[in-house]
Amino acid sequence: xxxxxxxxxxxxxxxxxxxxxxxxxxxxxxxxxxxxxxxxxxxxxxxxxxxxxxxxxxxxxxxxxxxxxxxxxxxxxxxxxxxxxxxxxxxxxxxxxxxxxxxxxxxxxxxxxxxxxxxxxxxxxxxxxxxxxxxxxxxxxxxxxxxxxxxxxxxxxxxxxxxxxxxxxxxxxxxxxxxxxxxxxxxxxxxxxxxxxxxxxxxxxxxxxxxxxxxxxxxxxxxxxxxxxxxxxxxxxxxxxxxxxxxxxxxxxxxxxxxxxxxxxxxxxxxxxxxxxxxxxxxxxxxxxxxxxxxxxxxxxxxxxxxxxxxxxxxxxxxxxxxxxxxxxxxxxxxxxxxxxxxxxxxxxxxxxxxxxxxxxxxxxxxxxxxxxxxxxxxxxxxxxxxxxxxxxxxxxxxxxxxxxxxxxxxxxxxxxxxx
Numbered sequence: 001x002x003x004x005x006x007x008x009x010x011x012x013x014x015x016x017x018x019x020x021x022x023x024x025x026x027x028x029x030x031x032x033x034x035x036x037x038x039x040x041x042x043x044x045x046x047x048x049x050x051x052x053x054x055x056x057x058x059x060x061x062x063x064x065x066x067x068x069x070x071x072x073x074x075x076x077x078x079x080x081x082x083x084x085x086x087x088x089x090x091x092x093x094x095x096x097x098x099x100x101x102x103x104x105x106x107x108x109x110x111x112x113x114x115x116x117x118x119x120x121x122x123x124x125x126x127x128x129x130x131x132x133x134x135x136x137x138x139x140x141x142x143x144x145x146x147x148x149x150x151x152x153x154x155x156x157x158x159x160x161x162x163x164x165x166x167x168x169x170x171x172x173x174x175x176x177x178x179x180x181x182x183x184x185x186x187x188x189x190x191x192x193x194x195x196x197x198x199x200x201x202x203x204x205x206x207x208x209x210x211x212x213x214x215x216x217x218x219x220x221x222x223x224x225x226x227x228x229x230x231x232x233x234x235x236x237x238x239x240x241x242x243x244x245x246x247x248x249x250x251x252x253x254x255x256x257x258x259x260x261x262x263x264x265x266x267x268x269x270x271x272x273x274x275x276x277x278x279x280x281x282x283x284x285x286x287x288x289x290x291x292x293x294x295x296x297x298x299x300x301x302x303x304x305x306x307x308x309x310x311x312x313x314x315x316x317x318x319x320x321x322x323x324x325x326x327x328x329x330x331x332x333x334x335x336x337x338x339x340x341x342x343x344x345x346x347x348x349x350x351x352x353x354x355x356x357x358x359x360x361x362x363x364x365x366x367x368x369x370x371x372x373x374x375x376x377x378x379x380x381x382x383x384x385x386x387x388x389x390x391x392x393x394x395x396x397x398x399x400x401x402x403x404x405x406x407x408x409x410x411x412x413x414x415x416x417x418x419x420x
Contacts, residue, residue, distance in 0.1 A: 085255035163190075211278075
């Protein structure tokens with residue numbers, strides 16, 4: 001008897017991804033140590049070994065974020081899940097939120113805040129520039145928002161927004177200060193407590209060297225107080241001892257940080273089944289970073305990012321954006337006139353197994369974005385990428401001196417005795 005739901009035999013074979021060197025803006029090639037950690041067997045979500053792993057992960061990420069915040073934990077989902085959890089939990093319908101936009105992901109913050117019912121106020125800079133502290137302070141004075149939400153490193157433009165003076169300004173005006181640092185943390189300076197941030201969310205798939213799927217975040221006591229005012233406990237697990245908040249219930253169940261804190265706290269009040277494999281991976285990402293040292297990791301990213309950027313310039317390519325504010329871990333470069341940008345990317349991928357990126361919006365098809373981050377912030381990955389890109393560009397008719405990129409990178413590395 002025939003079965004109309006029989007699948008093609010090819011679909012019954014395991015998926016075997018092709019070998020790739022991911023040198024785009026993320027995701028990146030995952031550190032093999034993280035993959036090994038994620039292959040460990042599951043334990044029950046209330047097994048003492050599991051809850052200890054959760055507590056250990058909280059402690060590790062306090063050091064990653066450079067904070068003493070008690071509420072430093074994971075949201076199960078991609079980095080966007082972390083952004084949504086913070087915004088939907090901090091912002092009530094009608095609240096004013098100020099979002100400085102200098103690339104794609106500022107627009108994302110606006111959309112998520114609007115979906116949460118916020119009154120969103122935007123200020124914008126052309127892609128390729130960042131804001132001055134004075135511009136942001138002036139907007140805070142005019143808008144008087146409850147929350148300032150800003151991206152630190154926006155991979156769509158490859159630029160890094162200075163944050164270090166904004167926390168004091170927000171404190172002066174009674175504004176909660178939130179930043180998404182997914183693309184920047186671990187490869188660029190980030191100081192949660194010193195910069196007086198109230199909420200930070202990140203992902204694993206950039207400088208932390210892991211896969212997308214877990215969103216570490218940290219919350220100040222001021223942020224926690226705001227969230228606790230809206231605390232809700234599900235009817236199926238609520239007891240007479242549970243105190244609920246007086247504010248409007250957070251609109252999302254899954255991204256309700258009050259309930260997620262109850263799950264990660266001492267009561268272990270059930271919210272969801274923890275994504276155990278991602279927990280193992282997130283823990284290992286933090287462990288690896290701290291084993292190396294946060295400052296040492298930042299310096300590693302600075303070195304390899306510099307080697308890549310200077311080498312691309314030596315290949316007769318023009319760098320994109322204000323280089324004073326370039327992220328250490330990704331560089332943008334204009335696609336030369338007369339060169340088919342997608343054909344170059346296709347050849348890099350299919351002939352050399354190396355992925356580089358284009359960009360979004362006004363920069364789509366105008367620049368390439370090349371990353372040196374996480375496990376791929378290393379000398380051999382940089383040199384392989386440069387050698388392959390030169391071969392592809394020369395065949396496409398781009399004029400440059402032979403071996404210009406690799407020679408320049410080797411010169412940069414020759415200045416540093418200890419290279420990894």
